[in-house]
Amino acid sequence: MKVVVLGAGLLGVTSAYYLRQLGHDVTVVDRQASPAAETSFANGGQISVSHAEPWANPSAPLKVLRWLGREDAPLLFRMRADMRQWLWGLAFLRECTPARTRHNIEQIVRLGTYSRSMLQELRAARGLQYDQRAQGILHFYTSQKEFDSAEAPAAQMRALGCERQVISADEAVRLEPALAHIRPQLAGATWTAADESGDAQMFVRELAQRCREDGVQFLMSHTVTALREQGGRLEHVEATDADGRFLRLRGDAFVMAMGSFSPMLVQPLGIRLPIYPAKGYSVTMPVKDAARAHQVSLTDDEYKLVFSRLGDRLRIAGTAELNGWDRDLNHVRCEAIVRRVEQLFPGAGDSTRSQFWTGLRPATPSNLPLIGATRVANLFLNTGHGTLGWTHACGSGKSIARIVSGLAPEVDFAFQGAQPRSRGVLLPQG
Incomplete structure (x- = not known):
């Protein structure tokens, strides 16, 4: 064909x-x-099967309300006279129940595990090089409440075959010595050894x-x-x-x-399609002091930031701004990311040479x-x-x-069927 x-x-x-x-x-x-x-072009760089807990989860509504009006909020709903945004927001709230969250985690882990295997297979078959690192992903927590709330999703992921292990703060520092600077603030971490990172572009x-x-x-x-x-x-x-x-x-x-x-x-x-753009930000800076820079790919769940080492560059990305199709850089949000990097890894990167980028992630409520x-x-x-x-x-x-091609997919996932659930509307099946 x-x-x-x-x-x-x-x-x-x-x-x-x-x-x-x-x-x-x-x-x-x-x-x-x-x-x-x-x-x-400049995303966070993570192949993160362990990042399977959706934004829409039982704790999300209160967090979103608390973050309203904060320019540096990890997830910022900038309310607009936009019916697409309001419909998406209502659908998002419907996905925040415990049952929907469990279902969505299951789907995300299945597709993610399969996809990671396909990437590894493709890389070997075609000799692809993209500053890849197969050193795992470490989710760290500077809030005890956030760390405690990570245990149940991590347990569900393990049951689905994603080995996301809950570990102590000391173990986290052993795995990534660059975290030693914030050891007194660390509540704990989770570790997924099979996850990877690399330059998507x-x-x-x-x-x-x-x-x-x-x-x-x-x-x-x-x-x-x-x-x-x-x-x-x-x-x-x-x-x-x-x-x-x-x-x-x-x-x-x-x-x-x-x-x-x-x-x-x-x-x-x-x-x-239930898709609305979630504007994400990234900062790329050259490594300034290799002894202070992280080697393992990291996720700061409290601030919704991910950290990847791409050769001699540090890539830090995250946050989400629901503000239509606007792609202008919000410097308050850029500076918030740099500020967090300096708090966690002072002197690791040359922030004076930071390159800022923003892109529109096509987000579904689930x-x-x-x-x-x-x-x-x-x-x-x-x-x-x-x-x-x-x-x-x-x-x-x-x-x-x-x-x-008329063939069945190799992974059990909620693929879209030929017939929508209701006339003119295509929604996730399952």
Whole structure:
């Protein structure tokens, strides 16, 4: 089949790779000049199966209320006259029950474990290098309450095969000596030895090159403007190239992997996706003092920050701001991240040379991505991965390639069925 993949980020390029491996003629379309130029550009760098507790959990509503109005809040709802935001917020609250949280953790862990294995398999098969480190992920806690509340989710993850172990503060410092500076403030930690980290942008660009070598065509600097349906199938995609020339892209199947911009394109087809952009921030700084810089990838759950070592760079990312499709840098939030880095690891990085970045994560209320079929017979989804696009990319890409090919996915996950639950609305199944 001729398959057109819309989007050249992590999800689009992994989809293209696995589709090509199954023998399809694949074309990837993206408005940027090179792959991984938007949400995949400077993310936190973690392959974190252990980061499976969704934002929507029983403790979230009170935290969100407490953070309202705080410019440096880890999760900031900036209320707008935006019906999409309000509907998303109501759906988010519905996902905060204990039962929904347990269900969502189960789905996230299943897909994450499978995806991590697929990444390791792909890396070995194609010789990919992207400043990867297979040194585990350490979640540390400077709040006893936050540490206590982490035990139940960690136990559930262990039962599902994700070995997230609860450990003492002393054990955390043994695993990552850079934490010694804050040992008096540490309440405890959790440790997942099988998790990894690496530069997502570097990975995507290397994989895109392998795709080209395998015969995948990339139409970069092409902006998708509309999807045209005829007789219950997608007949073609309309786009404009870098010179403003109009073109129609035809195929036997289409994969929507355009992140936060997916809902607007599919809505005219009668498909409403529960996706809203959660603007995330990252700071990248060169290592200044290697003796003080962390080696293990870290997660600061209280501040919703992740720390990855990418060669001679430190990447710190996190926080979420629900403020529509605005991508302007909020310097208060940037400075809050740098301030936290200096508190935890003073002198480790050269903060005077910090590079700030922001990207729109395509968040669903449940934190479950939307992968699978739609009411339009030949249109498929691989979007809505929120903060876990890097973690879930390879598993999602291989799964959607199998679904497009009429094959069953290899992992038990709540994939989207051909029929929506109610007319014109596509919601997670299960």
